[in-house]
């Protein structure tokens with residue numbers, strides 16, 4: 066991706082509103098999560114790929130020299146959305162499994178019978194690196210059209226050396242933040258999780274550590290247990306990777322205490338988290354990443370979002386985009402679910418998918434806010450009230466997207 070030259074300027078003028086999380090802190094907790102700054106009748110000036118000014122039209126001074134302009138009438142500017150948890154690197158689909166589940170089959174049973182994640186592993190191994198790169202590009206475009214300007218994506222559908230490394234390269238080449246999900250499932254050629262981890266840590270980690278920013282593990286019955294997750298994460302931490310966990314999706318297996326003990330960036334899912342887990346997360350620096358689409362699609366209880374926020378935990382929201390539990394790339398839909406299913410306000414949802422999601426990726430100093438000095442990544446909502454982001458369930462609410470100070474897509 067090319068970066069704009071230092072002198073390029075873009076003025077988005079006559080916006081109905083420009084909106085961003087109010088508190089300068091990251092991560093946002095408690096009452097700060099829901100506080101938003103709303104500037105009415107606003108402009109945003111981007112300079113050299115960064116945000117230069119955000120203000121009221123009445124206060125816009127005269128700008129000499131070349132300035133490209135976007136007419137913002139009827140639009141609201143928000144920070145570009147940050148999707149901090151996706152599985153966007155995969156081949157094939159699971160439409161047939163979707164039908165089986167619609168007819169009553171269980172997600173965990175399908176996985177135990179060698180379907181589910183392992184059927185995507187088969188398709189992903191067969192695809193080859195070029196087709197994987199094309200898949201990530203296609204998925205990245207879908208995300209962009211839904212307002213996502215920064216995305217994380219995990220490997221985890223290769224589970225062999227070649228395909229795991231190819232996945233991480235494809236994600237990186239397409240502008241994503243790569244996470245090595247080397248412990249997603251035990252592939253069929255291994256007798257058990259310990260034997261598979263012997264291979265993954267010896268043969269894949271050394272090179273994966275040079276490509277990925279973080280490591281992730283699926284800590285769950287039928288996947289990896291607490292000791293195996295600890296072994297995997299400690300090795301990844303020693304190799305310089307930040308740590309994430311898929312935890313408490315179907316059952317509590319100690320993911321939160323492990324995440325806290327290891328100083329993980331996040332523990333993601335939390336549909337099965339009880340009171341003790343809520344308290345432990347609130348007292349820690351670990352972010353709880355909530356994935357309401359996966360809970361909805363699999364008919365699971367929603368994560369205890371309200372209790373987490375009230376207790377002072379830092380929460381982020383993400384799509385979990387993947388071919389099985391969450392074939393949905395839309396953070397606006399996640400924001401609707403946050404408000405209707407998780408008990409969050411539109412402002413809390415916005416903070417959770419901008420500032421707090423950026424914090425999970427270690428980039429809260431550069432992305433997630435409409436404020437001078439931040440990357441000029443903007444969503445221009447096709448609405449005069451920014452709350453349409455959550456209010457318009459499944460609607461075509463994103464009118465245009467600016468990335469690094471350039472108009473990247475327009476409906």
Ligand code: NIG
Nearest residue numbers: 182283359385387388389390
């Ligand atoms: O986050 N639970 C583990 N992994 C993914 C689903 C992967 C799949 O079904 O392909 C998740 O939900």
Ligand code: FE
Nearest residue numbers: 150152311385
């Ligand atoms: Fe996931």
